[in-house]
C-alpha cells in the first residue's frame with residue numbers, strides 16, 4: 001500500500017469536496033436533528049468522524065456513538081494480551097477518546113461487541129438482530145442522521161458497518177439521512193468515485209484539531225504503545241495520523 005498516496009489522494013479529494021459543497025450546508029446539518037455515528041472499531045470515531053463529533057458537541061447536540069466490533073483482533077498471538085483483555089482496553093481507550101472529542105455531557109457510547117475482523121453475513125441472525133437494535137435506538141433517540149464508514153473501505157468490518165448502515169437507513173424509509181466517513185478508503189483508487197459524491201465538509205479550527213489528535217492519542221494500543229509481544233500486531237501508519245487535519249469530509253449516500 002502506497003501510504004504516501006493516502007495523504008495526497010485524500011487531500012486532493014477533500015479540497016475538491018469543499019469547493020463543490022453548498023455554503024451553509026454544514027451548519028444546517030449540524031442544527032438538524034440528532035446524529036448517530038456507527039464506528040466499526042475504537043479509533044474510527046476519531047479517524048472517520050472526529051471533526052463531526054467535536055462540532056456536534058460544541059453545538060450542544062452531542063452524537064450517539066455506537067461501536068460495532070470489540071477491536072480484539074488488532075494484536076493476534078500476544079501471550080500477555082488475550083482477546084478479552086484487549087477488548088477491555090480498547091473499550092477504555094474509546095471512552096477516553098470520546099471524552100476528548102465530546103466532553104463529559106455526551107450520551108454513553110453503545111458497544112455492540114461483534115467479534116473483530118469476523119463480521120456476520122448480511123443474511124445472518126446476528127446481522128438482523130443488530131439492525132433491529134440500531135433501528136430501536138434511532139427511534140428512541142430520535143436520530144435523523146447516521147454516519148458510518150464508506151461501503152468500499154478496504155476492511156471487512158468497515159464494509160460490514162456500511163452494509164448495516166444501509167440496512168438500517170432503508171428501514172427508516174427516508175426519515176434518516178445516511179453519510180459515509182472515509183478512513184482506509186483514501187488508500188484505494190476507487191476513492192476517486194467520492195469526487196462525484198455530495199460532500200459535507202467539517203472545518204476543523206486549530207483547537208478542534210488538537211482535540212482530535214488528543215483523542216487519537218488515547219488509542220495507545222493502536223499506536224504501538226501497549227502490546228509489544230504480538231507477532232503481527234497492528235500499528236497505525238504515520239500517514240493515517242496526518243489525516244487528522246484541518247478539515248474532515250463526510251459524503252452523502254445516494255440511497256438514503
Ligand SMILES: [Zn+2]
Pocket residue numbers: 040041044155158183
Ligand atoms: Zn477500523
